[in-house]
Amino acid sequence: MSPILYYGVPSGCSFGAIVALEWSGQPYRLARVNMPDDMQTDAFAAINPVRETPALATARGDVLAESIAILNHIGALPGTLEAGLSFAQGTREFDQLNRMLAFLNTTFFNSFASLWWLLEHESDDDTRRALTEYGRARVVRAHQELERMLGDKPWLLGQRRTLADAYFIGIARWTKYHSVVDRRDYPNLQRLFDQLEADPAVSFAHAIEQQRPTTSAGRFEGEIGIAESLAARRAA
Incomplete structure (x- = not known):
């Protein structure tokens, strides 16, 4: 099958x-x-x-x-x-890919957690305000770190697209639900996002x-x- x-x-x-x-x-x-x-x-x-x-x-x-x-x-x-798209286990390239996937799965993905909770649950004004600011700080930090890691490389790991770029685009689009960052403040990430959206x-x-x-x-x-x-x- x-x-x-x-x-x-x-x-x-x-x-x-x-x-x-x-x-x-x-x-x-x-x-x-x-x-x-x-x-x-x-x-x-x-x-x-x-x-x-x-x-x-x-x-x-x-x-x-x-x-x-x-x-x-x-x-x-x-x-x-x-x-x-991937690399043989045991190689330096595989380790770099796994590290990037781990960052995307933990720091980047999880930065949106409190914001998703607010979107899916009722809460009072104080809770909403506190969780929004907490989420905003985490999303901003995750974008700052990923912007630094990407630098001027065409793809997250260098000259070729990998599984990390595929995973990135599925999470990066979540900013359309949560207006806590403007991706244009992170020009490298915006460039990567636009490149992937055209794929x-x-x-x-x-x-x-x-x-x-x-x-x-x-x-x-x-x-x-x-x-x-x-x-x-x-x-x-």
Whole structure:
């Protein structure tokens, strides 16, 4: 079976894994997970008991959760190393990629945590004000650090796009929900963001999330429902 990526909408961080699969040139399917309702179902719990996205049903039948595990799995697929999207484990380049993915998954991703909480929960004015300022400070610091790490390089790790760039774009777009920074204050990040937004794989991932007609630049084999995917895995 082709791998199945369970991606969350709206605007889940699984966006980066869709981009990475497009770049990999390997066959894959997608299963849409409407957050939070679909995550609370028994069907999705059978895929990921933690009830979070993304999750990946691999070609060999295993199920992976957590973005870093999924991206590193994609990075080891045939052709991905040759494309420069990832690197052989044990090399300096792999260590640098893993370090960047870890930064994006912790400092960058988590800087938005309090802001997402405010968006999804009712709170009094004092709580809202305190969490907004706390979130703003964390998002600003994360952008400052990433701006410094990127510098004038064309991509996060240098001359070639990698899995880190795919993961970055899925998180960087969250500023449209939370007006706590202006990306134009970080010209290197703005340049990278614009470059990625013009990429066919990123345009494809946006269209998939928004359920607009689109054409894959990779080997996308279509969407499958959550229940249907479980039946297909049992049959396989």
